[in-house]
Amino acid sequence: MKVFKIPEATVVRLSIYFRQLHYLKDAGIETVSSEEIANSVGVSSAQVRKDLAYFGEFGTRGVGYRVEELLGYLTKILGLDQKWNIVIVGAGKLGSALALYQGFREWGFTINAVLDSDEAKIGQSLDDIKIEPVELLERRVNEHGINIGIVTVPAVNAQEVTDRLVQAGVSAILNFAPRVLRVPNDIILRNVDLSANLKVLSFNLSYNK
């Protein structure tokens, strides 16, 4: 029942507006104009209105947007009114950091399991989560109804782990391994390539010099 294709960039911006609106709410601000949102996040006000217009009419002409109300709409739009269950595969430094990262625990995201193949790591605790053997992947995914798999294993193992996650039934994958992953069309995949970010900086530093 998809109606419009929403640009990826729009979704990313919405999540930034969402963050910003929280600051406003915490500061006790009740209404805000698209211009003010725009200034605070560094885009144009037309952009803000256009992004929101994909989903409905949330503002009041002459006034702007009621912060709390708009937050409610964005929560729904971004699907943050639902509960998402997560497994992290790979308990190296990065995987552990993500497991402990507070930003991952807000907004309905629950990390249900952290798996690794390294004997030495298994049994260790990350806050309230115990690192478990990767053999339990399928069982944990099923038990907890896990929707999202986060892949933080070495590049060589990334595809194999991904295949198992997909097979086990996750719907989305967030990949931190520097590898292009193959997934079926109905699986949502996002890649975070940390070293690519540095390379982009390097490019920008070198270019026009």
Added chain:
Amino acid sequence: MKVFKIPEATVVRLSIYFRQLHYLKDAGIETVSSEEIANSVGVSSAQVRKDLAYFGEFGTRGVGYRVEELLGYLTKILGLDQKWNIVIVGAGKLGSALALYQGFREWGFTINAVLDSDEAKIGQSLDDIKIEPVELLERRVNEHGINIGIVTVPAVNAQEVTDRLVQAGVSAILNFAPRVLRVPNDIILRNVDLSANLKVLSFNLSYNK
């Protein structure tokens, strides 16, 4: 002396082609067509050729690209033939993970210093790097000729740290704090919002359902 504006997306893709070409080189493959590169990273072959065309003609018609030669060109284009010095501010889980991340140490990137304000962390070692007090920021930036600052402090401190980095003379900032940062126009800024990635997945999981 900038001539063309290169789309951000192009630069990101170039760094992925770069990665892929390394796999090919390691596998002993000597030439590759735009079609093959395209298939392996999931874009169109025209896209690959367009991306490269911004910078010159690197292929041979009827044959394709010589892997090693193209790698050489991409190394130059991405500025990876230069040495980049990095400071990480914030030695929490994420900062530490990045400091230890091998992907950050390849390709001419050197992590010269890791700073934190937490007494308890100062003095601890991350491989060969000792965590030092954030007071040394300016001194370390100057001593090592640091170009890039990585910000992994809590959101509330991110702007202050950024200002100090800019003041001290870094040219680029990679920001992991969930905050919009203000920097002068000549400073290159990239944001990695980990929790935004999860929100985008959440959106995609909810939408069309």
Added chain:
DNA sequence: TAAACATAGTGAATTTTTTACCAAAGGAGT
């Protein structure tokens, strides 16, 4: 050496995304 084939490079067409603009709508002041 010529013909057949493969594939890069590129201008044009298309699609997508962003920006600009303005009419409509609500609120505040008189």
Added chain:
DNA sequence: ACTCCTTTGGTAAAAAATTCACTATGTTTA
């Protein structure tokens, strides 16, 4: 209740990015 002011929502225009389709140019084979 009317006028003025502000700001949205929508439409049109512009810009940017991607894809298409064709040309040019190498390589290989007969």
